[in-house]
Amino acid sequence: MSEMSDLRECICMFARTMHGRGLTHGSTGNISARTPDGGLLVTPTGSSFLTLDPARLSHFDAELNLIDGDKPTKEMPLHRAFYDTRGTTGAIVHLHSAHSVALSMMPDVDEDDFLPHLTPYPIMKLGRVKLLPYMLPGDAAIGEAIRGLAGKRSAVMLANHGPVVAGKDLEAAVYAIEELEASAQLAMMTRGQNPRLLSDDEVARLVETFDVEWDA
Template sequence: MSEQARAREDICRIAKSMFDRGLTCGASGNISVRLSDGTLLVTPTGSSMGFLDPAKISQLDQNLRHLSGDKPTKEIPLHSAFYDTRAQTGAVVHLHSTHSVALSMLPDTDPENILPNLTPYSIMRLGRVKLLPFFLPGDAGMSTAVRGLAGKRSAVLLANHGPVVAGKDVWAATYAIEELEETAKLALLTRGMSPTALSPEQVQSIIRTFDVDW
């Protein structure tokens, strides 16, 4: 199987899995993958993640011109901001996952690091997650905000909208965004219960051991 064919199959399989588990619903969410030739495969606009057709996945050239497949998601500028500012990015996943969105709306959520340090895995897979302000869907301001981070964050949470995560490949980005959602869920479940979080020393040990970009 060619690199492109495998990537198309992976996008559809991952998208369906996330849809079936309620991590995204309706026609929300999008995924992109950068191929070795620099072109992008992107989920089409207005499509359900649960019912994607590999043959209809959009393909864009290095200048984001539409080459084939259905019309791409309007969030392309958001995805391209990660590709342009983080050379190691091979895929980007964006969801409207419930617990993450809920966390984005709470007034005491830390905008510099929206996730409390409850488990080592959110630290290992995400580093610090930046909360960005609300933008209208498709607003180019989202791309500008991500570019303003100068590649220092692999994950952001769009207020009242949802998380966006970049990874070295589509599997890494998927595992990371699922970890973000699960940690957000843990944060909400334990809210007001004074949970025992990881100590600053434990956090630093994780950062050193797993070479986390913190």
């Protein structure tokens, strides 16, 4: 099996596992990944993570011209923005996961550091997550907002919508967005109970030890 065929199968496999665990639902969410020749494979518009067909993924060349497959997700502006501004990006995952969306609606969330510092792994895998204001799904303004971050964040949370994570490859992006949702779930579970957060010194040690991108 070729690298391209392997990548098509992996996109569909990861999508099914995320759908099966309730991380997205219906026809929500989208994935893109760099192909070996510098192009992109993207999940089609209106498709379900549960029933993706590897042969029907939207296939773009290196200039982002659609070569074959179905029409891509309407969220292409946010995908392009990450690829254009973060040179290390090999894949992007966008979900409508419930706990992270719920947390994004809370009035006291820190826009520059969306996830409270409850456990080490979100810090290690995501750095600071930027909360972006609500915009119409598919709006080019989402891409412009991501471009405005100048590649300094690997993850953003679209308020009242869902998280977006860029990773070095598909596996890394999937694992990171799962960590984001799990951390948001913990935040909602412990909300109002005054949980003990990691201290600033503990966060700083994580950032230094694991070489975390930690944009101020």
